[in-house]
Amino acid sequence: MITINHVNKSFSQKKGKSYTALDHVSLTIKKGEFVSIVGPSGCGKSTLLNLIAGFEQVSSGTITVNGQKVTAPGADRIVVFQEHGLFPWLTVLDNVAFGLKQKGLSKKERYALASEQIKAVHLSKFIDRYPHELSGGMKQRVAIARALVMDPEILLMDEPFAALDEQTRFILLKDLEEIWLKTGKTILFITHNIREAVMLSDRVVVMATQPGRVKKEFAVQAARPHQSSDPLIHALENKIMEALTDELEKVVREELGHAYSLKKNAISNSAADHMGVGI
Ligand SMILES: Nc1ncnc2c1ncn2[C@@H]1O[C@H](COP(=O)(O)OP(=O)(O)O)[C@@H](O)[C@H]1O
Ligand SMILES: [Mg+2]
Structure with missing residues:
Protein backbone atom coordinates (compact mmCIF):
# COMPACT_ATOMS: atom_id res chain seq x y z
CA MET A 1 0.00 0.00 0.00
CA ILE A 2 1.23 3.48 -0.90
CA THR A 3 0.25 6.26 1.49
CA ILE A 4 0.81 9.85 0.49
CA ASN A 5 0.11 12.11 3.42
CA HIS A 6 -0.10 15.91 3.06
CA VAL A 7 2.83 16.04 0.70
CA ASN A 8 4.21 19.41 -0.32
CA LYS A 9 6.95 19.82 -2.83
CA SER A 10 8.51 23.10 -3.78
CA PHE A 11 11.39 23.86 -6.08
CA SER A 12 13.68 26.80 -5.57
CA GLN A 13 13.77 29.25 -8.42
CA LYS A 14 15.93 32.22 -9.36
CA LYS A 15 16.21 35.13 -6.89
CA GLY A 16 15.52 32.88 -3.93
CA LYS A 17 11.87 32.38 -4.86
CA SER A 18 10.26 29.00 -4.52
CA TYR A 19 7.65 27.33 -6.69
CA THR A 20 5.01 25.07 -5.15
CA ALA A 21 4.67 22.05 -7.44
CA LEU A 22 2.54 20.00 -5.02
CA ASP A 23 0.30 21.41 -2.33
CA HIS A 24 -0.94 19.09 0.43
CA VAL A 25 -1.40 16.03 -1.74
CA SER A 26 -2.92 13.07 0.08
CA LEU A 27 -3.71 9.80 -1.62
CA THR A 28 -3.81 6.13 -0.71
CA ILE A 29 -3.22 3.37 -3.23
CA LYS A 30 -4.11 -0.11 -2.07
CA LYS A 31 -2.05 -3.18 -2.84
CA GLY A 32 -3.05 -4.52 -6.24
CA GLU A 33 -5.00 -1.42 -7.17
CA PHE A 34 -4.71 0.27 -10.57
CA VAL A 35 -4.85 4.04 -10.12
CA SER A 36 -4.43 6.68 -12.80
CA ILE A 37 -3.63 10.34 -12.41
CA VAL A 38 -4.81 12.81 -15.02
CA GLY A 39 -4.29 16.55 -15.07
CA PRO A 40 -3.05 19.40 -17.21
CA SER A 41 0.64 19.61 -17.96
CA GLY A 42 2.62 21.19 -15.17
CA CYS A 43 0.22 20.14 -12.40
CA GLY A 44 2.87 17.98 -10.74
CA LYS A 45 2.04 14.48 -11.97
CA SER A 46 5.65 13.56 -12.72
CA THR A 47 6.82 15.26 -9.54
CA LEU A 48 4.47 13.07 -7.51
CA LEU A 49 5.60 9.92 -9.30
CA ASN A 50 9.26 10.86 -8.82
CA LEU A 51 8.65 11.33 -5.09
CA ILE A 52 7.05 7.89 -4.80
CA ALA A 53 9.90 6.42 -6.86
CA GLY A 54 12.34 7.99 -4.40
CA PHE A 55 14.10 10.05 -7.09
CA GLU A 56 13.18 13.27 -5.25
CA GLN A 57 12.51 14.18 -1.63
CA VAL A 58 9.30 15.69 -0.25
CA SER A 59 9.49 19.25 1.14
CA SER A 60 7.02 18.23 3.86
CA GLY A 61 4.52 15.45 4.53
CA THR A 62 5.27 11.75 4.13
CA ILE A 63 5.15 8.97 1.58
CA THR A 64 5.19 5.41 2.83
CA VAL A 65 5.10 2.05 1.06
CA ASN A 66 3.80 -0.71 3.31
CA GLY A 67 4.51 1.49 6.29
CA GLN A 68 8.12 2.20 5.28
CA LYS A 69 9.01 5.82 4.61
CA VAL A 70 10.24 6.39 1.06
CA THR A 71 13.60 8.14 1.02
CA ALA A 72 15.33 6.51 -1.95
CA PRO A 73 14.57 4.29 -4.94
CA GLY A 74 13.87 0.64 -4.06
CA ALA A 75 13.47 -2.71 -5.79
CA ASP A 76 9.80 -2.72 -4.77
CA ARG A 77 9.07 0.23 -7.13
CA ILE A 78 9.98 0.35 -10.79
CA VAL A 79 9.32 3.22 -13.17
CA VAL A 80 8.34 2.97 -16.84
CA PHE A 81 8.77 6.27 -18.69
CA GLN A 82 7.49 7.66 -21.97
CA GLU A 83 11.06 7.26 -23.25
CA HIS A 84 11.66 3.52 -23.34
CA GLY A 85 15.34 3.90 -22.36
CA LEU A 86 16.41 0.59 -23.93
CA PHE A 87 20.09 -0.09 -24.59
CA PRO A 88 20.44 0.15 -28.40
CA TRP A 89 23.38 -2.28 -28.47
CA LEU A 90 21.47 -5.08 -26.70
CA THR A 91 18.83 -7.42 -28.12
CA VAL A 92 15.33 -7.59 -26.67
CA LEU A 93 16.36 -10.60 -24.59
CA ASP A 94 19.49 -8.92 -23.21
CA ASN A 95 17.65 -5.67 -22.53
CA VAL A 96 15.02 -7.49 -20.49
CA ALA A 97 17.54 -9.75 -18.73
CA PHE A 98 19.96 -6.90 -17.93
CA GLY A 99 18.60 -5.81 -14.56
CA LEU A 100 18.59 -9.38 -13.25
CA LYS A 101 22.40 -9.36 -13.08
CA GLN A 102 22.13 -7.59 -9.73
CA LYS A 103 20.11 -10.51 -8.37
CA GLY A 104 23.06 -12.88 -8.75
CA LEU A 105 21.25 -15.32 -11.04
CA SER A 106 22.98 -17.49 -13.63
CA LYS A 107 22.73 -16.49 -17.28
CA LYS A 108 20.41 -19.43 -17.90
CA GLU A 109 18.09 -18.33 -15.09
CA ARG A 110 18.16 -14.71 -16.27
CA TYR A 111 17.27 -15.71 -19.81
CA ALA A 112 14.48 -18.02 -18.62
CA LEU A 113 12.85 -15.25 -16.58
CA ALA A 114 13.35 -12.68 -19.34
CA SER A 115 11.85 -15.00 -21.97
CA GLU A 116 8.79 -15.51 -19.79
CA GLN A 117 8.16 -11.75 -19.55
CA ILE A 118 8.87 -11.23 -23.25
CA LYS A 119 6.17 -13.81 -23.90
CA ALA A 120 3.80 -11.96 -21.55
CA VAL A 121 4.13 -8.83 -23.72
CA HIS A 122 3.73 -10.90 -26.91
CA LEU A 123 7.23 -10.32 -28.27
CA SER A 124 8.61 -13.89 -28.32
CA LYS A 125 9.12 -13.69 -32.08
CA PHE A 126 11.30 -10.61 -31.69
CA ILE A 127 13.51 -11.79 -28.86
CA ASP A 128 16.73 -11.45 -30.90
CA ARG A 129 15.92 -8.07 -32.45
CA TYR A 130 17.64 -4.81 -31.55
CA PRO A 131 15.61 -1.76 -30.46
CA HIS A 132 16.05 0.04 -33.81
CA GLU A 133 14.34 -2.90 -35.50
CA LEU A 134 11.18 -2.45 -33.40
CA SER A 135 8.18 -0.12 -33.68
CA GLY A 136 7.45 2.42 -30.93
CA GLY A 137 4.77 0.17 -29.45
CA MET A 138 7.09 -2.83 -29.41
CA LYS A 139 9.80 -0.82 -27.66
CA GLN A 140 7.32 0.09 -24.92
CA ARG A 141 6.42 -3.59 -24.61
CA VAL A 142 10.11 -4.34 -24.02
CA ALA A 143 10.23 -1.57 -21.42
CA ILE A 144 7.26 -3.14 -19.62
CA ALA A 145 8.82 -6.62 -19.76
CA ARG A 146 12.07 -5.19 -18.39
CA ALA A 147 10.18 -3.70 -15.45
CA LEU A 148 8.09 -6.84 -14.80
CA VAL A 149 11.06 -9.19 -14.85
CA MET A 150 12.35 -7.52 -11.67
CA ASP A 151 9.06 -8.53 -10.03
CA PRO A 152 8.44 -5.24 -8.19
CA GLU A 153 5.33 -4.87 -6.06
CA ILE A 154 4.63 -1.48 -7.65
CA LEU A 155 4.85 -0.24 -11.22
CA LEU A 156 5.02 3.52 -11.63
CA MET A 157 4.19 4.49 -15.21
CA ASP A 158 4.70 8.07 -16.41
CA GLU A 159 2.79 8.57 -19.68
CA PRO A 160 4.26 5.36 -21.10
CA PHE A 161 2.06 5.39 -24.21
CA ALA A 162 2.02 9.15 -24.87
CA ALA A 163 4.24 8.99 -27.95
CA LEU A 164 2.24 6.21 -29.63
CA ASP A 165 -0.53 6.48 -32.18
CA GLU A 166 -4.10 5.96 -31.01
CA GLN A 167 -4.51 2.37 -32.27
CA THR A 168 -1.19 1.13 -30.89
CA ARG A 169 -2.03 2.81 -27.64
CA PHE A 170 -5.39 1.10 -27.39
CA ILE A 171 -3.92 -2.36 -28.02
CA LEU A 172 -1.17 -1.74 -25.47
CA LEU A 173 -3.59 -0.62 -22.81
CA LYS A 174 -5.69 -3.75 -23.29
CA ASP A 175 -2.53 -5.85 -22.94
CA LEU A 176 -1.44 -3.91 -19.87
CA GLU A 177 -4.84 -4.50 -18.28
CA GLU A 178 -4.46 -8.22 -18.98
CA ILE A 179 -0.97 -8.25 -17.42
CA VAL A 206 -7.87 14.32 -11.29
CA MET A 207 -5.22 16.84 -10.35
CA ALA A 208 -5.57 20.60 -10.45
CA THR A 209 -2.84 23.06 -11.19
CA GLN A 210 -1.24 26.17 -9.70
CA PRO A 211 -0.55 24.78 -7.23
CA GLY A 212 -0.63 21.08 -8.08
CA ARG A 213 -3.16 19.29 -5.90
CA VAL A 214 -5.75 16.54 -5.93
CA LYS A 215 -9.05 17.87 -7.21
CA LYS A 216 -11.32 14.85 -7.39
CA GLU A 217 -11.31 11.07 -7.44
CA PHE A 218 -13.52 8.82 -9.53
CA ALA A 219 -14.04 5.11 -8.87
CA VAL A 220 -14.44 3.02 -12.03
CA GLN A 221 -16.98 0.40 -11.08
CA ALA A 222 -17.24 -1.33 -14.45
CA ALA A 223 -16.70 -5.06 -14.99
CA ARG A 224 -13.20 -6.22 -15.96
CA PRO A 225 -11.86 -6.27 -18.56
CA HIS A 226 -13.15 -2.76 -19.16
CA GLN A 227 -14.97 -2.27 -22.47
CA SER A 228 -14.97 1.07 -24.26
CA SER A 229 -18.56 0.35 -25.28
CA ASP A 230 -19.64 0.07 -21.62
CA PRO A 231 -21.99 3.00 -20.85
CA LEU A 232 -20.42 3.29 -17.38
CA ILE A 233 -17.01 3.84 -18.93
CA HIS A 234 -18.39 6.35 -21.38
CA ALA A 235 -20.27 8.34 -18.73
CA LEU A 236 -17.19 8.46 -16.54
CA GLU A 237 -15.02 9.77 -19.37
CA ASN A 238 -17.42 12.68 -19.72
CA LYS A 239 -17.52 13.36 -16.00
CA ILE A 240 -13.75 13.44 -15.80
CA MET A 241 -13.54 15.70 -18.82
CA GLU A 242 -15.92 18.08 -17.10
CA ALA A 243 -13.76 18.07 -13.97
CA LEU A 244 -10.72 18.81 -16.11
CA THR A 245 -12.17 21.55 -18.28
CA ASP A 246 -11.66 24.30 -15.68
CA GLU A 247 -8.09 23.21 -15.21
CA LEU A 248 -7.36 23.14 -18.93
CA GLU A 249 -8.90 26.59 -19.27
CA LYS A 250 -6.59 27.85 -16.55
CA VAL A 251 -3.56 26.55 -18.41
CA VAL A 252 -4.63 28.05 -21.75
CA ARG A 253 -5.41 31.38 -20.08
CA GLU A 254 -1.96 31.43 -18.62
CA GLU A 255 -0.57 31.07 -22.13
CA LEU A 256 -2.98 33.18 -24.18
CA GLY A 257 -4.13 35.85 -21.75
CA HIS A 258 -6.93 36.21 -19.27
CA ALA A 259 -9.67 37.08 -21.75
CA TYR A 260 -9.69 33.50 -23.03
CA SER A 261 -12.51 31.23 -22.02
CA LEU A 262 -13.66 27.86 -23.27
CA LYS A 263 -17.23 27.72 -24.46
CA LYS A 264 -19.42 25.75 -22.13
CA ASN A 265 -19.44 22.10 -23.17
CA ALA A 266 -16.86 22.84 -25.85
CA ILE A 267 -14.98 19.71 -24.96
CA SER A 268 -17.23 17.43 -23.02
CA ASN A 269 -20.58 16.00 -23.91
CA SER A 270 -22.92 15.68 -21.05
CA ALA A 271 -23.18 12.16 -19.75
CA ALA A 272 -26.91 12.43 -20.26
CA ASP A 273 -26.41 12.44 -24.05
CA HIS A 274 -25.22 8.89 -23.83
CA MET A 275 -27.00 7.54 -20.81
CA GLY A 276 -30.47 8.95 -20.95
CA VAL A 277 -31.60 11.73 -18.63
CA GLY A 278 -31.89 10.80 -15.00
CA ILE A 279 -29.43 7.92 -15.00
N1 LIG B 1 13.52 19.91 -10.83
C1 LIG B 1 12.68 20.94 -10.95
N2 LIG B 1 13.08 22.20 -10.67
C2 LIG B 1 12.23 23.24 -10.77
N3 LIG B 1 10.94 23.13 -11.13
C3 LIG B 1 10.49 21.90 -11.43
C4 LIG B 1 11.32 20.75 -11.36
N4 LIG B 1 10.58 19.66 -11.70
C5 LIG B 1 9.36 20.13 -11.99
N5 LIG B 1 9.28 21.47 -11.82
C6 LIG B 1 8.10 22.30 -12.00
O1 LIG B 1 7.04 21.75 -11.25
C7 LIG B 1 5.83 21.79 -11.97
C8 LIG B 1 5.25 20.40 -12.14
O2 LIG B 1 6.03 19.65 -13.05
P1 LIG B 1 5.72 18.17 -13.47
O3 LIG B 1 5.59 17.35 -12.25
O4 LIG B 1 6.76 17.75 -14.46
O5 LIG B 1 4.31 18.32 -14.18
P2 LIG B 1 3.46 17.29 -15.07
O6 LIG B 1 4.16 15.97 -15.07
O7 LIG B 1 2.11 17.25 -14.44
O8 LIG B 1 3.39 17.89 -16.44
C9 LIG B 1 6.14 22.47 -13.31
O9 LIG B 1 5.80 23.82 -13.22
C10 LIG B 1 7.63 22.29 -13.45
O10 LIG B 1 8.19 23.35 -14.19
MG1 LIG C 1 5.00 14.80 -16.59
Whole structure:
Protein backbone atom coordinates (compact mmCIF):
# COMPACT_ATOMS: atom_id res chain seq x y z
CA MET A 1 0.00 0.00 0.00
CA ILE A 2 1.23 3.48 -0.90
CA THR A 3 0.25 6.26 1.49
CA ILE A 4 0.81 9.85 0.49
CA ASN A 5 0.11 12.11 3.42
CA HIS A 6 -0.10 15.91 3.06
CA VAL A 7 2.83 16.04 0.70
CA ASN A 8 4.21 19.41 -0.32
CA LYS A 9 6.95 19.82 -2.83
CA SER A 10 8.51 23.10 -3.78
CA PHE A 11 11.39 23.86 -6.08
CA SER A 12 13.68 26.80 -5.57
CA GLN A 13 13.77 29.25 -8.42
CA LYS A 14 15.93 32.22 -9.36
CA LYS A 15 16.21 35.13 -6.89
CA GLY A 16 15.52 32.88 -3.93
CA LYS A 17 11.87 32.38 -4.86
CA SER A 18 10.26 29.00 -4.52
CA TYR A 19 7.65 27.33 -6.69
CA THR A 20 5.01 25.07 -5.15
CA ALA A 21 4.67 22.05 -7.44
CA LEU A 22 2.54 20.00 -5.02
CA ASP A 23 0.30 21.41 -2.33
CA HIS A 24 -0.94 19.09 0.43
CA VAL A 25 -1.40 16.03 -1.74
CA SER A 26 -2.92 13.07 0.08
CA LEU A 27 -3.71 9.80 -1.62
CA THR A 28 -3.81 6.13 -0.71
CA ILE A 29 -3.22 3.37 -3.23
CA LYS A 30 -4.11 -0.11 -2.07
CA LYS A 31 -2.05 -3.18 -2.84
CA GLY A 32 -3.05 -4.52 -6.24
CA GLU A 33 -5.00 -1.42 -7.17
CA PHE A 34 -4.71 0.27 -10.57
CA VAL A 35 -4.85 4.04 -10.12
CA SER A 36 -4.43 6.68 -12.80
CA ILE A 37 -3.63 10.34 -12.41
CA VAL A 38 -4.81 12.81 -15.02
CA GLY A 39 -4.29 16.55 -15.07
CA PRO A 40 -3.05 19.40 -17.21
CA SER A 41 0.64 19.61 -17.96
CA GLY A 42 2.62 21.19 -15.17
CA CYS A 43 0.22 20.14 -12.40
CA GLY A 44 2.87 17.98 -10.74
CA LYS A 45 2.04 14.48 -11.97
CA SER A 46 5.65 13.56 -12.72
CA THR A 47 6.82 15.26 -9.54
CA LEU A 48 4.47 13.07 -7.51
CA LEU A 49 5.60 9.92 -9.30
CA ASN A 50 9.26 10.86 -8.82
CA LEU A 51 8.65 11.33 -5.09
CA ILE A 52 7.05 7.89 -4.80
CA ALA A 53 9.90 6.42 -6.86
CA GLY A 54 12.34 7.99 -4.40
CA PHE A 55 14.10 10.05 -7.09
CA GLU A 56 13.18 13.27 -5.25
CA GLN A 57 12.51 14.18 -1.63
CA VAL A 58 9.30 15.69 -0.25
CA SER A 59 9.49 19.25 1.14
CA SER A 60 7.02 18.23 3.86
CA GLY A 61 4.52 15.45 4.53
CA THR A 62 5.27 11.75 4.13
CA ILE A 63 5.15 8.97 1.58
CA THR A 64 5.19 5.41 2.83
CA VAL A 65 5.10 2.05 1.06
CA ASN A 66 3.80 -0.71 3.31
CA GLY A 67 4.51 1.49 6.29
CA GLN A 68 8.12 2.20 5.28
CA LYS A 69 9.01 5.82 4.61
CA VAL A 70 10.24 6.39 1.06
CA THR A 71 13.60 8.14 1.02
CA ALA A 72 15.33 6.51 -1.95
CA PRO A 73 14.57 4.29 -4.94
CA GLY A 74 13.87 0.64 -4.06
CA ALA A 75 13.47 -2.71 -5.79
CA ASP A 76 9.80 -2.72 -4.77
CA ARG A 77 9.07 0.23 -7.13
CA ILE A 78 9.98 0.35 -10.79
CA VAL A 79 9.32 3.22 -13.17
CA VAL A 80 8.34 2.97 -16.84
CA PHE A 81 8.77 6.27 -18.69
CA GLN A 82 7.49 7.66 -21.97
CA GLU A 83 11.06 7.26 -23.25
CA HIS A 84 11.66 3.52 -23.34
CA GLY A 85 15.34 3.90 -22.36
CA LEU A 86 16.41 0.59 -23.93
CA PHE A 87 20.09 -0.09 -24.59
CA PRO A 88 20.44 0.15 -28.40
CA TRP A 89 23.38 -2.28 -28.47
CA LEU A 90 21.47 -5.08 -26.70
CA THR A 91 18.83 -7.42 -28.12
CA VAL A 92 15.33 -7.59 -26.67
CA LEU A 93 16.36 -10.60 -24.59
CA ASP A 94 19.49 -8.92 -23.21
CA ASN A 95 17.65 -5.67 -22.53
CA VAL A 96 15.02 -7.49 -20.49
CA ALA A 97 17.54 -9.75 -18.73
CA PHE A 98 19.96 -6.90 -17.93
CA GLY A 99 18.60 -5.81 -14.56
CA LEU A 100 18.59 -9.38 -13.25
CA LYS A 101 22.40 -9.36 -13.08
CA GLN A 102 22.13 -7.59 -9.73
CA LYS A 103 20.11 -10.51 -8.37
CA GLY A 104 23.06 -12.88 -8.75
CA LEU A 105 21.25 -15.32 -11.04
CA SER A 106 22.98 -17.49 -13.63
CA LYS A 107 22.73 -16.49 -17.28
CA LYS A 108 20.41 -19.43 -17.90
CA GLU A 109 18.09 -18.33 -15.09
CA ARG A 110 18.16 -14.71 -16.27
CA TYR A 111 17.27 -15.71 -19.81
CA ALA A 112 14.48 -18.02 -18.62
CA LEU A 113 12.85 -15.25 -16.58
CA ALA A 114 13.35 -12.68 -19.34
CA SER A 115 11.85 -15.00 -21.97
CA GLU A 116 8.79 -15.51 -19.79
CA GLN A 117 8.16 -11.75 -19.55
CA ILE A 118 8.87 -11.23 -23.25
CA LYS A 119 6.17 -13.81 -23.90
CA ALA A 120 3.80 -11.96 -21.55
CA VAL A 121 4.13 -8.83 -23.72
CA HIS A 122 3.73 -10.90 -26.91
CA LEU A 123 7.23 -10.32 -28.27
CA SER A 124 8.61 -13.89 -28.32
CA LYS A 125 9.12 -13.69 -32.08
CA PHE A 126 11.30 -10.61 -31.69
CA ILE A 127 13.51 -11.79 -28.86
CA ASP A 128 16.73 -11.45 -30.90
CA ARG A 129 15.92 -8.07 -32.45
CA TYR A 130 17.64 -4.81 -31.55
CA PRO A 131 15.61 -1.76 -30.46
CA HIS A 132 16.05 0.04 -33.81
CA GLU A 133 14.34 -2.90 -35.50
CA LEU A 134 11.18 -2.45 -33.40
CA SER A 135 8.18 -0.12 -33.68
CA GLY A 136 7.45 2.42 -30.93
CA GLY A 137 4.77 0.17 -29.45
CA MET A 138 7.09 -2.83 -29.41
CA LYS A 139 9.80 -0.82 -27.66
CA GLN A 140 7.32 0.09 -24.92
CA ARG A 141 6.42 -3.59 -24.61
CA VAL A 142 10.11 -4.34 -24.02
CA ALA A 143 10.23 -1.57 -21.42
CA ILE A 144 7.26 -3.14 -19.62
CA ALA A 145 8.82 -6.62 -19.76
CA ARG A 146 12.07 -5.19 -18.39
CA ALA A 147 10.18 -3.70 -15.45
CA LEU A 148 8.09 -6.84 -14.80
CA VAL A 149 11.06 -9.19 -14.85
CA MET A 150 12.35 -7.52 -11.67
CA ASP A 151 9.06 -8.53 -10.03
CA PRO A 152 8.44 -5.24 -8.19
CA GLU A 153 5.33 -4.87 -6.06
CA ILE A 154 4.63 -1.48 -7.65
CA LEU A 155 4.85 -0.24 -11.22
CA LEU A 156 5.02 3.52 -11.63
CA MET A 157 4.19 4.49 -15.21
CA ASP A 158 4.70 8.07 -16.41
CA GLU A 159 2.79 8.57 -19.68
CA PRO A 160 4.26 5.36 -21.10
CA PHE A 161 2.06 5.39 -24.21
CA ALA A 162 2.02 9.15 -24.87
CA ALA A 163 4.24 8.99 -27.95
CA LEU A 164 2.24 6.21 -29.63
CA ASP A 165 -0.53 6.48 -32.18
CA GLU A 166 -4.10 5.96 -31.01
CA GLN A 167 -4.51 2.37 -32.27
CA THR A 168 -1.19 1.13 -30.89
CA ARG A 169 -2.03 2.81 -27.64
CA PHE A 170 -5.39 1.10 -27.39
CA ILE A 171 -3.92 -2.36 -28.02
CA LEU A 172 -1.17 -1.74 -25.47
CA LEU A 173 -3.59 -0.62 -22.81
CA LYS A 174 -5.69 -3.75 -23.29
CA ASP A 175 -2.53 -5.85 -22.94
CA LEU A 176 -1.44 -3.91 -19.87
CA GLU A 177 -4.84 -4.50 -18.28
CA GLU A 178 -4.46 -8.22 -18.98
CA ILE A 179 -0.97 -8.25 -17.42
CA TRP A 180 -2.28 -6.40 -14.38
CA LEU A 181 -5.20 -8.84 -14.00
CA LYS A 182 -2.75 -11.76 -14.15
CA THR A 183 0.00 -10.39 -11.92
CA GLY A 184 -1.95 -8.32 -9.38
CA LYS A 185 0.72 -5.61 -9.34
CA THR A 186 -0.03 -2.23 -7.84
CA ILE A 187 0.06 0.24 -10.72
CA LEU A 188 0.15 4.03 -10.62
CA PHE A 189 -0.34 5.28 -14.14
CA ILE A 190 0.05 8.86 -15.27
CA THR A 191 -1.58 10.00 -18.46
CA HIS A 192 -3.28 13.01 -19.96
CA ASN A 193 -5.55 10.70 -21.93
CA ILE A 194 -8.85 10.31 -20.10
CA ARG A 195 -9.99 7.29 -22.09
CA GLU A 196 -6.75 5.50 -21.27
CA ALA A 197 -7.16 6.33 -17.58
CA VAL A 198 -10.75 5.07 -17.38
CA MET A 199 -10.09 1.97 -19.48
CA LEU A 200 -7.22 0.90 -17.25
CA SER A 201 -8.09 2.00 -13.75
CA ASP A 202 -9.99 1.10 -10.64
CA ARG A 203 -9.76 4.75 -9.70
CA VAL A 204 -8.92 7.95 -11.58
CA VAL A 205 -7.47 10.91 -9.68
CA VAL A 206 -7.87 14.32 -11.29
CA MET A 207 -5.22 16.84 -10.35
CA ALA A 208 -5.57 20.60 -10.45
CA THR A 209 -2.84 23.06 -11.19
CA GLN A 210 -1.24 26.17 -9.70
CA PRO A 211 -0.55 24.78 -7.23
CA GLY A 212 -0.63 21.08 -8.08
CA ARG A 213 -3.16 19.29 -5.90
CA VAL A 214 -5.75 16.54 -5.93
CA LYS A 215 -9.05 17.87 -7.21
CA LYS A 216 -11.32 14.85 -7.39
CA GLU A 217 -11.31 11.07 -7.44
CA PHE A 218 -13.52 8.82 -9.53
CA ALA A 219 -14.04 5.11 -8.87
CA VAL A 220 -14.44 3.02 -12.03
CA GLN A 221 -16.98 0.40 -11.08
CA ALA A 222 -17.24 -1.33 -14.45
CA ALA A 223 -16.70 -5.06 -14.99
CA ARG A 224 -13.20 -6.22 -15.96
CA PRO A 225 -11.86 -6.27 -18.56
CA HIS A 226 -13.15 -2.76 -19.16
CA GLN A 227 -14.97 -2.27 -22.47
CA SER A 228 -14.97 1.07 -24.26
CA SER A 229 -18.56 0.35 -25.28
CA ASP A 230 -19.64 0.07 -21.62
CA PRO A 231 -21.99 3.00 -20.85
CA LEU A 232 -20.42 3.29 -17.38
CA ILE A 233 -17.01 3.84 -18.93
CA HIS A 234 -18.39 6.35 -21.38
CA ALA A 235 -20.27 8.34 -18.73
CA LEU A 236 -17.19 8.46 -16.54
CA GLU A 237 -15.02 9.77 -19.37
CA ASN A 238 -17.42 12.68 -19.72
CA LYS A 239 -17.52 13.36 -16.00
CA ILE A 240 -13.75 13.44 -15.80
CA MET A 241 -13.54 15.70 -18.82
CA GLU A 242 -15.92 18.08 -17.10
CA ALA A 243 -13.76 18.07 -13.97
CA LEU A 244 -10.72 18.81 -16.11
CA THR A 245 -12.17 21.55 -18.28
CA ASP A 246 -11.66 24.30 -15.68
CA GLU A 247 -8.09 23.21 -15.21
CA LEU A 248 -7.36 23.14 -18.93
CA GLU A 249 -8.90 26.59 -19.27
CA LYS A 250 -6.59 27.85 -16.55
CA VAL A 251 -3.56 26.55 -18.41
CA VAL A 252 -4.63 28.05 -21.75
CA ARG A 253 -5.41 31.38 -20.08
CA GLU A 254 -1.96 31.43 -18.62
CA GLU A 255 -0.57 31.07 -22.13
CA LEU A 256 -2.98 33.18 -24.18
CA GLY A 257 -4.13 35.85 -21.75
CA HIS A 258 -6.93 36.21 -19.27
CA ALA A 259 -9.67 37.08 -21.75
CA TYR A 260 -9.69 33.50 -23.03
CA SER A 261 -12.51 31.23 -22.02
CA LEU A 262 -13.66 27.86 -23.27
CA LYS A 263 -17.23 27.72 -24.46
CA LYS A 264 -19.42 25.75 -22.13
CA ASN A 265 -19.44 22.10 -23.17
CA ALA A 266 -16.86 22.84 -25.85
CA ILE A 267 -14.98 19.71 -24.96
CA SER A 268 -17.23 17.43 -23.02
CA ASN A 269 -20.58 16.00 -23.91
CA SER A 270 -22.92 15.68 -21.05
CA ALA A 271 -23.18 12.16 -19.75
CA ALA A 272 -26.91 12.43 -20.26
CA ASP A 273 -26.41 12.44 -24.05
CA HIS A 274 -25.22 8.89 -23.83
CA MET A 275 -27.00 7.54 -20.81
CA GLY A 276 -30.47 8.95 -20.95
CA VAL A 277 -31.60 11.73 -18.63
CA GLY A 278 -31.89 10.80 -15.00
CA ILE A 279 -29.43 7.92 -15.00
N1 LIG B 1 13.52 19.91 -10.83
C1 LIG B 1 12.68 20.94 -10.95
N2 LIG B 1 13.08 22.20 -10.67
C2 LIG B 1 12.23 23.24 -10.77
N3 LIG B 1 10.94 23.13 -11.13
C3 LIG B 1 10.49 21.90 -11.43
C4 LIG B 1 11.32 20.75 -11.36
N4 LIG B 1 10.58 19.66 -11.70
C5 LIG B 1 9.36 20.13 -11.99
N5 LIG B 1 9.28 21.47 -11.82
C6 LIG B 1 8.10 22.30 -12.00
O1 LIG B 1 7.04 21.75 -11.25
C7 LIG B 1 5.83 21.79 -11.97
C8 LIG B 1 5.25 20.40 -12.14
O2 LIG B 1 6.03 19.65 -13.05
P1 LIG B 1 5.72 18.17 -13.47
O3 LIG B 1 5.59 17.35 -12.25
O4 LIG B 1 6.76 17.75 -14.46
O5 LIG B 1 4.31 18.32 -14.18
P2 LIG B 1 3.46 17.29 -15.07
O6 LIG B 1 4.16 15.97 -15.07
O7 LIG B 1 2.11 17.25 -14.44
O8 LIG B 1 3.39 17.89 -16.44
C9 LIG B 1 6.14 22.47 -13.31
O9 LIG B 1 5.80 23.82 -13.22
C10 LIG B 1 7.63 22.29 -13.45
O10 LIG B 1 8.19 23.35 -14.19
MG1 LIG C 1 5.00 14.80 -16.59
